[in-house]
Amino acid sequence: MHPALSVILLTTAIGAGQGLFLAMITGQLYAIAHFLPVQEGQFYAFGSLLALAFLLAGLGASFFHLGHPERAWRAIAMWRTSWLSREVIVLPLVMALAFVYGVAHAFSWTRPLFQIGDALQVDLTLLLGISGTVATLALFVCTAMIYAAVRFLQEWHTPLTVSNFLFLGTASGFMLAAAYSAYLGNPLVTFYGTWAVILTAIGSISRFMHLRRNDRLKPKSTLQTAIGIRHTQIVQKAQGATGGSFNTREFFHGRDQRLVQVSRYVYLTLILPIPVLLIGLSYVITSPRLPIVAFCLQFLGLMIERWAFFAEARHPQNLYYQSVS
Incomplete structure (x- = not known):
């Protein structure tokens, strides 16, 4: 498949x-449980607004691969059957919850609404945080299922696609929370950095399992099955056209297969060992810059990983267009 930059950024x-957003909520829950020191509302407010900025950037990037952006609102019409429609519905919901969650902390709307048991006092921010957690997890599933639900693309049609989107996305968010804490000089950089390392390790294992699975796949479609002839030696001489088309541009990445192979080593290195080493080193020398560098490098690695995710998918139509692709 052709990896569109807008979809990679999205x-x-x-x-x-x-x-x-999940990292901010997690920090608040740990503080409620007295595992972490309670932070001022501004910490969660600006963190949530930073999360909202990334969500807005992703939403803005999505418009660049639409032929008619003015008709984007029609995407919600097929919500009963389309994961894309569900994503279009859930994404603004997550953005709204992140915004209101940040505003609630900024204006200290933390007066208890009711109490559970002897100790747990539930306020507006906690209710928004729980709602935001559910909506965020639902958005991860919706985004991943857009690709995992495509059955004829064997490389995507696996639960590991959902696992990759969930853990790698969450890991980058916690790494960003560590960078945000380091920039502010907040001691929670250790908490967020440690969780970022754990989630990164889980996400990397999931992606490695995905790669191993894809390497062992046997294509269901071949030249023989496509034309109904079982001869062992079939060679396509031409595709029947003298130039490129939508099919040759959008369903094949057009790069040397060796580039796809090399990209694996690059993004696996940028996602796991380098950020982990930088985070660990930041603990030792108490550097406010290393967590920021760790996030930037990991985010770059995730962009390369997402490019490879699309490039590795072999569309069956390329059996016909292979002489050009």
Whole structure:
């Protein structure tokens, strides 16, 4: 498949935004449970607004691959059957919850609404945080299922696609939370950095399993099955056209297959070992810059990973257009 830059930016940016929103909520829950020091409302407010900025950037990028952006609102019409329609509905909901969550903290709307048991006092921010967690997880599933539900693309049609989007997106968000904390000089950089390392490790294992699975796939469609002739030696001489077309541009990446193979080593290195080393080193020397560098490098690695995710998918129509592609 052809990796469109707008789709790469969309999926990586909203993944980081979702992960950062979850990180803010997680920090608040740990503080409620007295595992972390309570932070001022401004910490959660600006963190949520930063998450909203990434979500808005991803949403803005999505318009660049639409032929008629003015008709984008029609995407919600097929919500009963289309994961894309569901994503279009859930994404603005997550953005709204992130915004209201940040505003609630900024204006200290933390007066308890009711109490559960002897200790848990539930306020507006906690209710918004729980709602935001559910909506964010739903958005991860909707985005991933757009690709995992495509059955004829064997490389995507697996639960590992959902796992990759969920854990890698959440990992980048927690890494961003560590960078945000380091920039402010907040001691939570250790908490967020540690969770970022754990989630990155889980996401990397999931992606590695995905790669191993894809390497072992046997194509269901071949030249023999496409034309109904079972001869062992069939060679296509021409595709029947003298120039390129939508099919040759959009369903094949047009790069040397060796580039796809090399990209694996590049993004696996940028996603896991380098950020983990930088985060660990930042603990030792107490550097406010290393977590920021770690996030930037990991985000770059995730963009390369998303490019490879699309490039690795072999569309069956390329059996016909292979002489050009």
